[in-house]
Amino acid sequence: MSDHKTMTINLVVWRQKNANDPGKFENYTVKGITEHHSFLEMLDVLNEDLIKTGKLPVSFDHDCREGICGMCSQVVNGAPHGGQERTTVCQLHMRNFHDGDTIYIEPWRATAFPIVSDLVVDRTALDTIIQAGGYVSCHTGGIADGNAILIPKPAADEAMDAAECIGCGACVAGCPNSAAMLFTGAKVSQLALLPQGKAEAKARVKNMVEAMKECGFGNCTNHYECQASCPKGINVKFIARMNREYIKAQF
Amino acid sequence: MFSTSIGRKIVMAVTGCCMLLFAIVHLLGNSSIFAGAVGLNSYAQHLHSLPLPIIMAFRAVMLGLFLVHVLYGIQLTIENRTATPTSYAVKVSRKTTFASENMIWTGLLLGAFIVYHLLHFTFRVTPGLTLVNDAAGHFNVFAMVASSFSSFAGAGLYAAAMVVLFLHLYHGIQSFFQTMGWNCDCIQPKITTAGMLVALVLLLGYVSIPLSIFFGILKG
Numbered sequence: 501m502s503d504h505k506t507m508t509i510n511l512v513v514w515r516q517k518n519a520n521d522p523g524k525f526e527n528y529t530v531k532g533i534t535e536h537h538s539f540l541e542m543l544d545v546l547n548e549d550l551i552k553t554g555k556l557p558v559s560f561d562h563d564c565r566e567g568i569c570g571m572c573s574q575v576v577n578g579a580p581h582g583g584q585e586r587t588t589v590c591q592l593h594m595r596n597f598h599d600g601d602t603i604y605i606e607p608w609r610a611t612a613f614p615i616v617s618d619l620v621v622d623r624t625a626l627d628t629i630i631q632a633g634g635y636v637s638c639h640t641g642g643i644a645d646g647n648a649i650l651i652p653k654p655a656a657d658e659a660m661d662a663a664e665c666i667g668c669g670a671c672v673a674g675c676p677n678s679a680a681m682l683f684t685g686a687k688v689s690q691l692a693l694l695p696q697g698k699a700e701a702k703a704r705v706k707n708m709v710e711a712m713k714e715c716g717f718g719n720c721t722n723h724y725e726c727q728a729s730c731p732k733g734i735n736v737k738f739i740a741r742m743n744r745e746y747i748k749a750q751f
Numbered sequence: 752m753f754s755t756s757i758g759r760k761i762v763m764a765v766t767g768c769c770m771l772l773f774a775i776v777h778l779l780g781n782s783s784i785f786a787g788a789v790g791l792n793s794y795a796q797h798l799h800s801l802p803l804p805i806i807m808a809f810r811a812v813m814l815g816l817f818l819v820h821v822l823y824g825i826q827l828t829i830e831n832r833t834a835t836p837t838s839y840a841v842k843v844s845r846k847t848t849f850a851s852e853n854m855i856w857t858g859l860l861l862g863a864f865i866v867y868h869l870l871h872f873t874f875r876v877t878p879g880l881t882l883v884n885d886a887a888g889h890f891n892v893f894a895m896v897a898s899s900f901s902s903f904a905g906a907g908l909y910a911a912a913m914v915v916l917f918l919h920l921y922h923g924i925q926s927f928f929q930t931m932g933w934n935c936d937c938i939q940p941k942i943t944t945a946g947m948l949v950a951l952v953l954l955l956g957y958v959s960i961p962l963s964i965f966f967g968i969l970k971g
């Protein structure tokens with residue numbers, strides 16, 4: 501254990517009061533960081549320091565801090581969630597950094613995600629896409645008997661892979677075009693793979709694709725940067741599946 | 752369908768694919784130059800002896816494909832720039848390639864090259880061309896091509912344009928399969944490699960013509 505060894509980290513943090521404020525970078529130095537601090541805990545230390553000196557703490561989104569809620573949303577040194585494979589920023593640990601490192605922290609940058617404050621962005625647009633068709637409308641009644649609807653194991657597995665999406669928006673943040681194709685593709689695919697979702701598959705894909713555009717997301721140009729940015733490792737094959745579903749929906 | 756993101760992507764993919772098929776056929780036809788002056792001239796004569804309506808219809812379709820591809824490409828790029836208002840101070844790219852990032856620029860360069868290429872060899876209005884007839888009284892295409900590629904600038908321009916074509920196709924070919932949905936995680940790397948190879952074959956094939964004339968390998 502190297503608990504006694506602490507790091508001093510230089511931070512360059514995006515500060516923006518509200519959506520209309522132009523915003524700018526501020527430099528901070530945070531001391532006493534151990535390798536066991538998570539990235540958000542390091543920001544907690546910074547905020548305690550800021551509060552003690554009477555300054556406004558840095559706003560950032562967080563909730564579960566165990567990598568499953570999809571709230572935390574920071575571009576760390578140019579990579580959404582810090583760029584460690586399958587890791588949300590709350591699960592990124594300071595052991596990945598060195599004493600004296602300079603770390604840039606920026607919010608998700610996309611027209612569809614207006615900045616609320618500092619590192620907090622408004623991701624309502626993702627909800628709008630889901631509301632356009634990311635559900636199954638049916639009478640649910642009582643709990644169905646197990647295996648009443650047979651689902652092939654590969655289809656169930658693939659649907660589950662798509663359902664891993666936590667809706668954090670890293671795919672949009674990483675995409676050079678700010679496209680929401682991986683997010684939308686994952687939801688379209690998850691439901692299209694399962695018998696319960698097939699009935700509404702055509703209307704769903706059309707409506708969700710339309711909603712993507714209305715929300716102001718960009719167009720996919722197949723960079724696949726989204727997959728590299730996704731903390732759940734959602735594969736771009738789900739974008740291909742959505743494209744397929746979209747073509748099918750035309751006939 | 753053609754107002755949405757995916758709809759327009761599909762239009763880009765299909766028009767791009769048609770133009771790729773043309774580029775392949777065009778290279779196959781042009782490779783008749785390696786059979787010497789007779790080869791290229793008889794190929795050109797065969798093409799021009801096709802019924803005029805067929806030639807004009809073909810040209811109209813190609814022009815249509817070209818315009819749709821270019822205009823949608825420009826429109827989508829403008830939309831994508833609008834969707835990303837502020838760029839990151841620091842940005843790492845893990846999957847994005849030089850080719851994928853610069854599709855609009857390689858595309859516009861190719862568009863300009865195609866216009867030049869048509870003015871050069873189809874309308875023959877650029878200066879310095881040798882415009883003569885061969886012994887049989889037909890237009891000597893080989894002499895025209897040879898006169899253009901004998902200069903460093905002439906051969907170099909075409910070679911450079913083909914490098915741009917390679918970059919455009921390197922991203923474009925695999926992108927076509929993804930956009931059409933004919934893709935999954937298992938074949939995606941293979942499609943990318945195959946697309947790169949096709950683009951490479953086109954690059955080497957096309958570049959071989961100006962270079963072999965410039966270096967005097969091909970004399971007719």
